Amino acid sequence: MLEPVAMVWGRLDRLTTRRYVTKVVQARLGEISGACGPGVDAERVLRERLKRRLTEQGTLPVTDPVGWLVGRALPRRALCPDSRCDDGRRMDTRADCAACQMLVLDGRALRSRAFAKATKALAGGRVDRPVFEAELNACWQREASALAVRREEAVRERQARERVWAEQRAQRAAQEASRQALACTVCGKPETAGLCGRCRDERRVEELVGEAVDVAVVTWGMGGEAYRLDAVHRTERDMRGAVEQAVADLLAAGGGVVAESVALAARLAAELQLGALQRRALNHFAYQPQAQAEYEKVFATEMRRSHLHDSVAEAREAAEEAAQTARFNTAHALLDERLRTLRAARPSAEADAEPDWYAQAAAQVRGLIRPAPPERAVSVRRPPAFPGSPAGGSEGLAGVGA
Incomplete structure (x- = not known):
């Protein structure tokens, strides 16, 4: 890139001097790339700059090669604040600088x-x-x-x-400090920002149970009242069974388990169980008529472009992958739409004090589930402040002391 000033560069007889000038050149290349972007050839811009500087020098001899290179030839010259300007022209487009x-x-x-x-x-x-x-x-x-x-x-x-x-x-810091100083509204533990970790995990377990019940209802419980009650019963039983099993495994391991660890294990188990349920629901919706129609449409569209591939087998493989992606995207959309419809149609606790079929089914399930031993369970009381979760809560999981 220093070809235009090769004669001046050849006069640098010391290795340390050449290294210093090389560092300056690298810095100028980084400056050009940072101002113009990676799409601009920084070496080309620097070569053109050196040609202009050498032309301006004319027949006057360069008495100080290092000073001339570092002070005159390599630096960018611009009167305007645009960092892409050099000698009144844009380095990226080679057009006249509008700011100048x-x-x-x-x-x-x-x-x-x-x-x-x-x-x-x-x-x-x-x-x-x-x-x-x-x-x-x-x-x-x-x-x-x-x-x-x-x-x-x-x-x-x-x-x-x-x-x-x-x-x-400062105001936000003061508000955060005052919020952090609040005691837990459930158990009264001080300096927990209104909700301690244990109570937060217990509340999250109930939210996850409610979400799982919603997924099961919109997936397998839309055939009638009996299907809905069965979906609610099975899902809540499976969710709480997974939570109880995780808590029992943790307590059986021993080692001085504290209540916070028990609540965390319950939340993690509920999250895993909900994830598995959601995957089953997506697999169910993936083979519904709408998802199947989307699969066939995308597959046919991709096969019409088979000439873009090297062989029919590669084209079919690409079409199958695109069609499967479209199938499961449609399944996601169907599941989300049904969940929104279910939650929008559900009356809030303040608007309707009478229990609906959902609350009645949850009450039946709570009566059927056998309570776990008090010393090997975690409290997962359902807070009344979440109208979006299933009505009622299970008292079958009691608290464990530290």
Whole structure:
């Protein structure tokens, strides 16, 4: 990239000097790439810059090769604030720099105003050069004063914004500190931001049970009331069974298990069980008529593009992959749509105090599930503040002390 100045580079007889200039060259290449983006050939831009600098040098000898390369040949020169400008031209597009042109036009307009004032003050439209230069200097002084005022205003505005931001940060920090100092609203543990980890995990278990019941109802319980009750019964039984099994395994391991660990194990077990249920639901919807139709449409569309592949087998494999993706995307959409419809149709606890079929089924399930031993279970009481979860809660999982 230093071919245009090879004669100057050849005069660098010390290895340390060449390494120093090489570092400067790498820095300039990084500057060009950062300003113009990775799509611009930074080495090409730097070569063109060196050619211009060498042309400007003309027949004058370069007495200080290092100083000339580092101080004159390699640095970018621009009058405007655009970092892509070099000698009045854009490094990325090689076009004239618009910002520099604006500065030139501003200067011409300023000289035109000074010329008009200078000729107006004299009779006959004559131009007195000293008067014109004095008027032009006065115009420049006014422009510089106005620019200084604008800069001071910008500095004051920035300082005002920084003060406001500092006040907002201090206010948020104070609010966060006061929130962290709140005691748990369930168990009363101090400095837990209103809800300790154990109670949060217990509440999350109930939310996960409610989500699992919703998934089961919209997937397998839409055939009638009996199907709904069966889906609610089976799902809540499986979810709570998985939670109880995880808690029992943790307590059987021994080692001084604390209540927080028990609650965390229950939440993780509920999350795993819900994930498995969601995968089963997606597999169910993936072979419904809508998903099957989407699969066949995408498969046929991709097979019409088989000429883009090397063989029919590759085309069929690509079409199968795209069709399966479309199938399961449709299954996701069907599941989400049914869940939204179910939750939108469910009356809130405040709006309807009478228990619906959902609450009645949950109550039946709670009566059928046998309570676990108190010393080997975790409390998963369902909070009444979540109307989106299934009505009622199970008391079959009691708390465990530390």
